Amino acid sequence: MIEVEGSTESIKDLQYAAVTISATIIIFFVVYWIIQIDSVRELLELAYG
Amino acid sequence: MINELIYDFAIWLDDSAWSTLLHESYYMYNWVESIHVLTLVVCLGMLFMIDLRMLGYALPNVPASNIARRLNMPMLIGFAIMFITGILLFYAVPVRTSQSVWFRVKMILLVACAVNAYLFHRRMNESVSSWDHDTKAPDRIRFGAIFSLGFWSLVVICGRLVAYDWFDCEYTDSDNFSQLLSGCIAGQERF
């Protein structure tokens, strides 16, 4: 990261915030879709054995 | 005559084992349908960006040919997936779909889209070097972009309406005008 006077603080803040929310989104995405796909698989197993 | 041919073809498709499997598989059918609709975002999303660039609304400072060339690939990939899943959707429910007014209009519109796209590309390749950096493309190209936006919007609307059964052969009277457009066969037993 290049340190620039003045806007450095707010850009640091924004980057931390961006990393936090992005990580949350990616974790949620993975968990949500794994659960979705797994529940489909279970249903198919129930239906066709 | 042609309607009988279409009907016979649809019945033949309908009788194949895979068609029934796909139709009856709740999840598989929904996934195919979802992919069909979601790739619409990729394909039409790119197409709209190209068209809006020609009209001067999106990315006016980027050379037009640059936009058209770069976005062409994702657009075609999206189109290919839409095309394949579209065929699968037809294959799963052939009789009803082939006798849907909306589906028939959609197919005609798709042909119009193809012709328009061909003309659009030919015109653009002929002359792009002279207006590449202009905010708006020349009139001929702009009309092509407007037609493209219009046709594809109608394709989406018709595609969405295929799902509704207002004009299905099964639920309309034989003297209804829609039966003519849908190509319903007098006394047909399968829908």
Place this chain on the structure above:
Amino acid sequence: MSALGSTSSTSYGKTITVAVLLFILLTFSFTDLRYQTWLRLYEFFLWLETTPFGVIGKTWGAVFAVVEAIHLLAMALLGGAVIVGDARLLGWLFIDVPAREILDKAHKVFVVGLTVVLITGIFMACGVAGKIYWLPVFWYKMLALATGIFFVFFIRRPLLRHPLEEIHPRVTKLIAISSMLLWFTVAATGRWIGFAGS
């Protein structure tokens, strides 16, 4: 990423806001509060069906279908803008064009798409309020959508107003990937609302 342990609290307003919101959201999701709120919202959803939007949507199937199609078209616009912007951030497309140019213009298209999607979406929700209230997938979609709007306007846009060279390249890539995943989820769960009711 250095200085992770920095204690200057005044200049970390956005990070703190995100962390606090996340905490509230998690507390809300894993306690009885979520269920209680859901119960209270029932009246509101019943009321939605009686609004002009709800009445039109329920009475005229054709209007509802056309609005659905417009919703889809606007989604294509929104998706196109997201893909173009994120692909530029990831360095997949238009690397010879200044990122600022692509990002700013793509954002304008995004805002138009989002506006139309929201208006048509509210219309549709009013028409089928009594149905979607019972669908978990609808609530997941709302969660994803709210996150998306917050993410774009509160974090992504302000961050990308800074010169890209000042932003850590991994952060840039991270927000591009999460943005694509998020909007994909919004669209996919939206499609699933239609299936879940049949």
